[in-house]
Amino acid sequence: MKYILYCRKSTESEDRQVLSLDSQEKELMDIAKNHNLNVIKVFKESRSAKTAGRPIFNEVIEMIQSGKADALLCWKLDRLARNFLDGGLIMDMLQRGVIKEIRTYEATHLPNETAFIMAMQFGMANQYSRDLSTNVKRGNRACLEKGGWPNKAPFGYLNNKGDKTISIDSDRSKYVVKAFELYAIGTYSFKDISGLLFKEGLRTIAGTKVYASHIHRFIDNPFYCGLMKRDGKYYPGNHEPIISKELFERVQQVIHNKNRPRTKTLFFPLRGFLTCENCGCALTASLKKGHQYYYCTNGKGICTEHKSYMRETLLHEIVAGLLQSIHFSEDHINLVYEAAKEKASVNKDYLNSALETLQKRLESLTAKEKRLLDTFLDQQISKEIYDAKVLEIQNDRVSLQGQINDMKSKQPVFTLEPTRDVFIQASRARSEFMDGDDAKKRNIVSSLLWNLSIKNKTAATVSFKSPYDILAKEHKSDDILQL
Ligand SMILES: [Zn+2]
Known part of the structure; x- marks a missing residue:
């Protein structure tokens, strides 16, 4: 199959959380590579898909209709079409097999797919909010890959609201360095360090003491030597390190050694x-x-x-x-x-x-019904009487069945x-x-x-x-x- 890779990001504010065009392209190219997909052309469009008549979208449709391409690769279906007209066109092309496959980051859509499911994904605005959280995670990862830190800066650093970079908090960073140095010696507890630094002027931004537990939390963070850890992965950061990797390693060793004799806890x-x-x-x-x-x-x-x-x-x-x-x-x-x-x-x-009694009663109803039919066929009773009796038997059967179910649930x-x-x-x-x-x-x-x-x-x-x-x-x- 010949794939068109299609990325879109609108300029509207509600689209803020959507992955950038470059990130969309990168993630999709990874998919193409992993699955050996033949991507013949990449389209990037930064325009809202809400109104029909986008030039690039039209070009994509044209390429498919003329047979130059027969499959689509996009981040999510809502990237392809955000109005029913475009969505309907794509669904129609997929169902006729003109488009053989639409692949997105999380699913593969084939010609036999239920139109309803796709329509939901194309058209519904609430889909958007559901996607938001996944997209935020993707967005964070893209940010980390670029060396940025998408969260609150660790103690000793500050977030710059303007350009979203991280800078050194000159009031506190020196104490963080000191904490690492003291801890690396191996004889200072977090409490010792907390007390010592308090005497030397360390305070939180709120002006309070920085407690042992707080130091314990940050002394484990490789952010200070330039590495950002997230979900078990390390990313090199753009921020300026305040300690060397070697000092960080030494501290890690001390933590490790202090943790080792833990087997003794059995004695307590x-x-x-x-x-x-x-x-x-x-x-x-x-x-x-x-x-x-x-x-x-x-x-x-x-x-x-x-x-x-x-x-x-x-x-x-x-x-x-x-x-x-x-x-x-x-x-x-x-x-x-x-x-x-x-x-x-x-x-x-x-x-x-x-x-057992109830079940016997049910069986006797069936026998009764059979006898009634014989009588009717022998023309011994009228159709009216027969119908009335049959109705009676049916009612009895329904109520018996109900009683039996009740009884079974009481076992x-x-x-x-x-x-x-x-x-x-x-x-x-x-x-x-x-x-x-x-x-x-x-x-x-x-x-x-x-x-x-x-x-x-x-x-x-x-x-x-x-x-x-x-x-x-x-x-x-x-x-x-x-x-
Ligand atoms: Zn206590």
Whole structure:
């Protein structure tokens, strides 16, 4: 097939988000290359397709009608035609096979395609808004490929509203460099750096302190050495780097090394599940004289409780107390389970026999209808009586069928056993937690708990994972069938 590559961008403001002509062409050429499409001519048009009679569009149609080309490659159908006249013409040509294929960025349209679907894509204005988000993403990528940054500038840089470039924020960039240098040494924590730079004058644009978590966030960003990372891909940026690639690498190494001994977290079975109710930060733990102590990381630097250290035994008691709230005695569970099972099976027998009765009744209707027909054919009853009786039978059949469907939908679905297992697991959790080693403890906590926040050395708010959250709430009702 001989393809015409057709790009269009109107000058109207509503078309702002559409990919530039060059980007459209580039993306389409990539498609052509990947699929070995024979592109014989490229047309670029910067004019609204809303009104019929665009010269280039007409030229495209002419080339196809004269047989010089028989396929189209365009960004989206709405690029080809934005009015029904052009759209109709193209659809007609496609359906007659004059156009053998229309290929767009996301689809291939062939002669047998439903006209309705294409009409939707050609004509409807609301299509436009649906396309907008894809186009914004494409637009961002095109921007990145040109070395531009389509977002808010990272800390230490500023966005220039006029030409959309990125420039260095001279008030803050020097501190960013210092942060990288300090962190690369390997002995400074983010909190140390935050404190140090605060003393040396670093403030956010709003005039507040730049906290450890903020530094943590930007120290990972290769933007500062000239690379823009987006969706896992790196793009070289046009902005001026403020640190060397080598410094960035050194910092990466420090981050990597600090992360490595993470396997030790196993020794702190509750780490990662506890937060500080006071400030919302995570609790961490450290080992002192053979004991585990948990405490608030105070990542926001505002916590009044961060000096409150809690021994692991205290926290284990707290967790055990919570697990008690989902505890049921196993005898009780089995009793309720057996009763529920029996109730369900009695119910099931009844439903089955009722269903059988209804089905028999339905069969007898068919027999009745047959007898009626015989009687009528023997001329023993009149046509009027026959018709009336047939109608009666039909009504009966409809209502019976309805009853049968009802009955079928009432058949119990057997969910009792998994439910019982949930109860049993929950009930064993407490003792297994208290008797188990640290690994076992962590295991139990991670299968039951999302999070537990601590205030004044007691449990403040707790969230269980599903379905244990229901058990914790429904503890008093004791009815296995309810679940
Ligand atoms: Zn705290």
